[in-house]
Amino acid sequence: MQKLSILLLSFITLASASTLSIKLPEVPKPTADIPKVVITYPNQSYKTNEEILQEFEKKPVFFSNHVAPKRVEKKDAAGKITLVGDVKDGLITAYLHAPLITMSEVKEKLTEAGFEILSSYKIDKKGAVESVVFTNADIIKNASKKNRGFSSSLRVTIDKKNELVSITNPLYIMTAFMQDEYDAKLANETLVKLRNTFKDLKNSTETSKFRVLPRYQFMAGMPRYHDMQVIKKGVSAELLASARKSKKIVYEQALLNGSVILGVKLSKRTSKFVKKTGYQNAGLLPYPVLIENGEVKILDPKYYIAIMYPKLKMSQFMKIATVPGAIGKDIDRIFR
Numbered sequence: 001m002q003k004l005s006i007l008l009l010s011f012i013t014l015a016s017a018s019t020l021s022i023k024l025p026e027v028p029k030p031t032a033d034i035p036k037v038v039i040t041y042p043n044q045s046y047k048t049n050e051e052i053l054q055e056f057e058k059k060p061v062f063f064s065n066h067v068a069p070k071r072v073e074k075k076d077a078a079g080k081i082t083l084v085g086d087v088k089d090g091l092i093t094a095y096l097h098a099p100l101i102t103m104s105e106v107k108e109k110l111t112e113a114g115f116e117i118l119s120s121y122k123i124d125k126k127g128a129v130e131s132v133v134f135t136n137a138d139i140i141k142n143a144s145k146k147n148r149g150f151s152s153s154l155r156v157t158i159d160k161k162n163e164l165v166s167i168t169n170p171l172y173i174m175t176a177f178m179q180d181e182y183d184a185k186l187a188n189e190t191l192v193k194l195r196n197t198f199k200d201l202k203n204s205t206e207t208s209k210f211r212v213l214p215r216y217q218f219m220a221g222m223p224r225y226h227d228m229q230v231i232k233k234g235v236s237a238e239l240l241a242s243a244r245k246s247k248k249i250v251y252e253q254a255l256l257n258g259s260v261i262l263g264v265k266l267s268k269r270t271s272k273f274v275k276k277t278g279y280q281n282a283g284l285l286p287y288p289v290l291i292e293n294g295e296v297k298i299l300d301p302k303y304y305i306a307i308m309y310p311k312l313k314m315s316q317f318m319k320i321a322t323v324p325g326a327i328g329k330d331i332d333r334i335f336r
Helices: 002-016 049-058 103-112 137-143 170-181 184-197 210-215 236-245 279-284 301-308 314-319 323-333
Strands: 091-093 095-099 116-122 129-135 154-159 164-168 207-209 229-233 249-254 260-264 287-292 295-298
Touching (some): 091 170, 091 210, 103 129, 103 154, 103 184, 164 170, 170 210, 207 210
Antiparallel strands (some): 249 260, 287 295
């Protein structure tokens, strides 16, 4: 009862006052010392932080002249460095392009590199576009197998109209024409010789997927390599003699297996198709003909033109729709 009276009295007193003052106690300051970091060294007296900082400020600052190494860009998606004519990212160029030089210079360079010249041929009457067919003993040996004679030579086009020299890429041609008997070592060795012989070579923009070359066709339903046309049958010696009488033979190449490859001059009317397909690849002429085991065979013109012009469009092919048939007739005439 007494405690309640005291509380009531206090309440009344506070209620009657106009101002209430409350004094809070101060927070005590920490009295603990912050420890100093001391670095000691073996057999030396210790140094304080201040001494270490003073010594550091007195020392000169040296900047390294080291730079990060330059990044070497990979030439191929697989990380392989590629050169002109090599397979790059699965693609292979059909031709190696070089600055324009004369026919005599081309033949001289090829001869010095150990190649044999089979023919030099004017594609057009004025000689603005010419072709050179060349080979060597290794290429001939490699092609001296059944149905492989078309791989027994390579072509150079001297194209004054486009001011360039265009050389068939041995990797491209040998893969397409040798099929499952393709010799990668020989193809690469031949390519190296050409790179060493002709300077400033560049890949043409005419490319194909390397892996599809053995089964190449222009489009579905069109002929492949093995779909050869048999022009005539008989005794090989007699067939060859008949061809020689025609005076249409630009070159004659004997193979080690007894077969013979002929370079045939097409009629003026038929050979004009290169104006529409492009002079830069006109080295596909003279047209190759194989006499083997009593048969005269040619690569189907629809295949041969397409493989030698890998960028050929359907619209261009339609413009020369009569040419494949005309080629067969031209070749048939020389064996009559």
